[in-house]
Amino acid sequence: MRDLSGHRTALGFLYLFVHALTLLGAAGLAFATWALAHIATGRATRHPVWDRLPVQLMVGFTLLVLVLAIAGLCVGLALVRGEPVSRGLALVLSLLALMNFPVGTVMGVYSLWFFNQEGWDREPEPTAWAS
Numbered sequence: 001m002r003d004l005s006g007h008r009t010a011l012g013f014l015y016l017f018v019h020a021l022t023l024l025g026a027a028g029l030a031f032a033t034w035a036l037a038h039i040a041t042g043r044a045t046r047h048p049v050w051d052r053l054p055v056q057l058m059v060g061f062t063l064l065v066l067v068l069a070i071a072g073l074c075v076g077l078a079l080v081r082g083e084p085v086s087r088g089l090a091l092v093l094s095l096l097a098l099m100n101f102p103v104g105t106v107m108g109v110y111s112l113w114f115f116n117q118e119g120w121d122r123e124p125e126p127t128a129w130a131s
Contacts, residue, residue: 004120005082011114012079014107018097019072026069029062068096087115 037055072093078085094111097104114120 002117002119004114004117004122007114007117008079008082008120011107011110012076012081014110015072015076015079015093018100018103018107019069019076021103022065022069022072026062026066029058029065033058033062068093084121087121090115 033055036058040052040055071089075085075090075093077083090111094108094115096108097111098108099105100108
């Protein structure tokens with residue numbers, strides 16, 4: 001059985017990088033939603049804009065992206081630290097990442113390869129400098 005600890009760490013950092021960018025995208029979506037709501041209400045009217053469908057869809061999509069980013073950051077931290085990882089969650093995140101060309105596609109393919117290897121869930125072997 002091969003030692004996959006190097007791949008585990010590399011994949012963990014890739015998860016952290018991609019999902020930190022996703023978190024940044026969620027912040028941008030939140031700002032765009034706020035700006036749309038601010039522009040839609042205007043200064044002359046005081047109608048509530050949060051009950052309109054476009055704003056609700058933007059809020060829902062922003063929350064979905066935020067949840068995916070946080071889940072990816074948790075998987076990345078667990079991979080880097082050598083902690084147990086939910087294979088199902090990682091596979092769902094990697095399948096969703098395949099559409100995000102080019103970095104997400106690389107992460108998705110690498111993640112699918114890693115989690116289909118025998119021994120991916122073994123504890124990383126301690127190195128000589130870690131003892």
